[in-house]
Each structure stands twice: as C-alpha cells, then as structure tokens.
Amino acid sequence: MGDPGGSGRVTGGLAAIGRTPLVRLEHLVPHGAAEVWVKVEGANPTGSYKDRMAVAVLTGALERGDVEPGDTVVEYTGGSTGTALAFVAGVLGLRFTAVFSDAFSDSKRQAMEAFGATVLVEPSGDGTITTELIDRMRQRAHALAEAPHAYYADQFGSPDVPRGYATMGAEIAEQLPGGPDVLCVAVGTGGALMGTLAGLRASGADPAVVAVEPAESALLTTGVPGAHRVEGVAVSVDPPFLDRTVLREVRAIEQDRAFEMCRTLARTEGVFGGGSTGLNVCAAIDEAVALGPGHRVVTIACDSGLKYLGGHIYS
Ligand SMILES: Cc1ncc(COP(=O)(O)O)c(C=O)c1O
Structure with missing residues (x-):
C-alpha cells in the first residue's frame, strides 16, 4: 500500500498491508448479469481491512x-x-x-x-x-x-480512519481500469465506504454507491435497530463517517441469506469471508442482475472467514 506520507514508518510486516487481490466471481453471478468483482481484504496481515x-x-x-x-x-x-x-x-x-x-x-x-x-x-x-x-x-x-x-485511537471519530481506506479505492481503480459502475459496501462507521470512494474518485473513477445493511437492523433505511448477528455493521443510525449524499441507495439484505452466501462463496468461488462479506456479495449480485451485461460491480470481502470458524456461520 506504499508509505503514507513517505515517512519511512511503514516497515516490517506493515509493508504487507494492502495490494490485496480483486477477483471476479465466476459461478454465482447469473448469466446476463453485470460482472461482479470482490476485493479480498482477508489477505491483509491480520485478515481484515482494519x-x-x-x-x-x-x-x-x-x-x-x-x-x-x-x-x-x-x-x-x-x-x-x-x-x-x-x-x-x-x-x-x-x-x-x-x-x-x-x-x-x-x-x-x-x-x-x-x-x-x-x-x-x-x-x-x-x-x-x-x-x-x-x-x-x-x-x-x-x-x-x-x-x-x-x-x-478513536476508531469512531479519527479522520485518519477513512483516509486509511483510500488505498483500497486507488488499488481497485488500478486493478479495474476505468473503475466500477457500482460500488457496494456494508456500513458500520462508514469509514470503509467513504475512504474507498475517495480513493476511487482521486483516481478518476466515479461509481454509483450502494450502502449495505442487515434487514434485521436496517438503521439506514428505517432507523429502527434490531437484534442481528452480522459483526461490524449496523452500529449507528448516524454512522460517524457516512455522508449520505454520496449514496444512490441503501440495500437491506436478510442476514440468513448473507450467511448462506458466505458458505456458498467459500465452496464455489474460494472466497472466504464473514457476515459483512455475505451482505456485500448478495447486494452486489442483486445490483449486477439489475444492471445487466456490459457493467461492473465491485464489492469487498471485508475480512477472512478464518475469523469466524467456531461461530454460527460455518458450524
Ligand atoms: C467485519 C466487518 N465488516 C464491516 C465493517 C464496517 O466497516 P466500517 O466501520 O468502516 O463501515 C466492520 C467494522 O468494524 C467489520 O469489522
């Protein structure tokens, strides 16, 4: 991911952060839909885009x-x-x-x-x-x-949080010249969504943006919190980093569909993620079906499925 500010501080294992693969889903996207590409963030050293x-x-x-x-x-x-x-x-x-x-x-x-x-x-x-x-x-x-x-550290307030995710957008723009038509990102604080979008825009891409949340706690669409089991998302009705004016829409996905998607993704595409990854991929496939051929949807596998072994998704 380079050395932010060129300070020479990004040494040792820190140099392994970023430059994660962007993979195209081959099996799960119906014929006649747009392409779906997934940024595999579990490839970071601790297995997460964090x-x-x-x-x-x-x-x-x-x-x-x-x-x-x-x-x-x-x-x-x-x-x-x-x-x-x-x-x-x-x-x-x-x-x-x-x-x-x-x-x-x-x-x-x-x-x-x-x-x-x-x-x-x-x-x-x-x-x-x-x-x-x-x-x-x-x-x-x-x-x-x-x-x-x-x-x-202030993970819910520091302006360095979205700044850190800008590298993800810059990498996507490089890996997919011209950039995606649509970007689908599950929202917790909104840092990953806003930072990725900023990185894409700085590289000349300007996708439509779809925020993704669990239907069981659809804070962005309904404002009503509910019990859910998708770790890291639906944390606030007013996510600290999210500027809603950048959104074309919010998609609420049922969590059981997301968890089933995690299992199918692992078995058919070899993409191994957690619940927020399942949400993202469901939303991206829905977008791809709506868009049709000749378009590209990008989404994120936020972290590795290894973090979820022993939990309810994979057992
Ligand atoms: C697994 C996972 N997915 C998604 C998110 C949401 O990311 P953000 O807070 O940047 O919106 C988080 C944040 O904690 C997370 O841990």
Missing part, C-alpha cells in the same frame, strides 16, 4: 506528534480493530491496551495478545453484547486515555 485503518491512524498520530514511541494507544474493541491496532502499534514501537469483553470471541483476545497488546476484559455477565456493556467499555477506554503518555 489493517489499512490502523496504520493510517497510528502513523498519522506519530507524524502529528500526538504520540511518541513508548506511549500507550487505547481503544475499546470487539477484537478486529484491536488486533489491527495491536499489530501496527507493535511495529511502530507503541504499546496498545484494548478494552475488550468476554462477550466477544476468545480467539480475538488471543490474537491481540499475540501482537503484544494488554487486554482488559469487561465482564458481560451473560455473554451478550448490550449497549450498557459497550458504554462501560467506552468509559473505561476514555478514562485510561486520560493518563499521561496515553492516546485514544
């Missing part, structure tokens, strides 16, 4: 002098962002403390610790994710970040 965000956030903070080597980065996390931050912090000589909970998978705690993080576990009580638990995690992270030589 690595792009983490390197942008932490190199940005170092370059501004907001942190110095030896300082402690703090974030509350369900594990994927935490693993990416732990990985990047270690290479940049920063410490990382994650406020985590036993409501999330233990393998994510282990991954953060493998990269040298200190993981503080907020008890969930019964293993479920509730707004009360998330509030408690956030408050604990904010309190820790008040300490001297501590820095709050």
